[in-house]
Amino acid sequence: MTQSHEKRIDGMTTKQTFFGLLPEEVKETCKDRGIPSFIGDQVLHWVYNKNILDPAKMRNIAKKNQEIIAEIFDFSLFKSVSSLMSHEENAVKNNCVLFDNNIVECVVLKEKKYNTLCISSQCGCPVDCKFCLTGVIGFKRQLTAHEIVAQVVYSHSIGYAITNIVFMGMGEPLLNYENVFKSIDILTHPKTYNISKRNITVSTSGYMAGVERLIKDERFVNLAFSVGMADPLRREQIMPTEKRNPILTFIKVVKEYQSMHNRKLTLEYTLLENVNDSEFDIKSLINLSKYLNAKINLINLNPHPKIPYKPISVKKLHQIRDKIKKEKCPVTVRYKKGQDISAACGQLGESYL
Numbered sequence: 001m002t003q004s005h006e007k008r009i010d011g012m013t014t015k016q017t018f019f020g021l022l023p024e025e026v027k028e029t030c031k032d033r034g035i036p037s038f039i040g041d042q043v044l045h046w047v048y049n050k051n052i053l054d055p056a057k058m059r060n061i062a063k064k065n066q067e068i069i070a071e072i073f074d075f076s077l078f079k080s081v082s083s084l085m086s087h088e089e090n091a092v093k094n095n096c097v098l099f100d101n102n103i104v105e106c107v108v109l110k111e112k113k114y115n116t117l118c119i120s121s122q123c124g125c126p127v128d129c130k131f132c133l134t135g136v137i138g139f140k141r142q143l144t145a146h147e148i149v150a151q152v153v154y155s156h157s158i159g160y161a162i163t164n165i166v167f168m169g170m171g172e173p174l175l176n177y178e179n180v181f182k183s184i185d186i187l188t189h190p191k192t193y194n195i196s197k198r199n200i201t202v203s204t205s206g207y208m209a210g211v212e213r214l215i216k217d218e219r220f221v222n223l224a225f226s227v228g229m230a231d232p233l234r235r236e237q238i239m240p241t242e243k244r245n246p247i248l249t250f251i252k253v254v255k256e257y258q259s260m261h262n263r264k265l266t267l268e269y270t271l272l273e274n275v276n277d278s279e280f281d282i283k284s285l286i287n288l289s290k291y292l293n294a295k296i297n298l299i300n301l302n303p304h305p306k307i308p309y310k311p312i313s314v315k316k317l318h319q320i321r322d323k324i325k326k327e328k329c330p331v332t333v334r335y336k337k338g339q340d341i342s343a344a345c346g347q348l349g350e351s352y353l
């Protein structure tokens, strides 16, 4: 084998974690164990097309080979999972207990014709945005590629075929670059779910080195930038990352990145009453949107007792939206889905508390 692969995090099995492997690696591993590589294709088909994770049920594979497959690969997703459906039945939150008892959450957002999965890239988050519950719980550890892909596999297994993925769950994805992009390579592969790269969005709090690496690697994705506040002088109050990743430098790097491809850029803006909702704040946001040629997505804060801010009124939210529209900047309002099950934006991490 050309490279070493992930093993399960609790070290209780020496098998290779299946969902952290690209199809080519699955086949190569089969070959190393004397199984023809077409059997690797059959395994991939059972897993990703038929949701069958037990080799003994892969009917067109000989019993002897089923046994070897079961010896080589670990198909287990999580230690346990509990799922909660929102009252409006448009969001399902999965609390996934990992094998070392850490917990990650992912949320299926149901649309009429497709399902989006809001996925986690880290257990907790080190970035500490003051309006986000995941920031409150702090950083536990990185997720492996297997654990990221497993969130999608689990959602499929409970009946939600996932067509769109947003890395907007727990964690700053660009701080877990290797595993996040390995998982994207796996999920977009024609022999797995074949999810379109255009349907994948990576959200960042403005981690400069991450976008510089995207430029160097020529990795082009839809990017969402969580602005917090466009005014550099006050941004640090709600986003301490401003100290190391100043917005004025960051946006120049993003501008360069955007000039290299035609994927979408969205500015995520969480509205906090009397903090970032003034005329000046919104004007600064509009200027940023014009400079970067980016769509604005307004998110009213999802309140939580651990978060020291309040949302703005619906009337004000609409006024801000209309003001942005008047300036001819594309704008959307993200209406709350799953707030009753703490599955809405910035609310992930409840199970830790």
Ligand code: SF4
Pocket: 125, 126, 127, 128, 129, 132, 133, 134, 135, 136, 169, 170, 171, 172, 204, 205, 226, 346
């Ligand atoms: S908003 Fe994102 S980057 Fe900021 S603390 Fe929450 S999860 Fe981390």
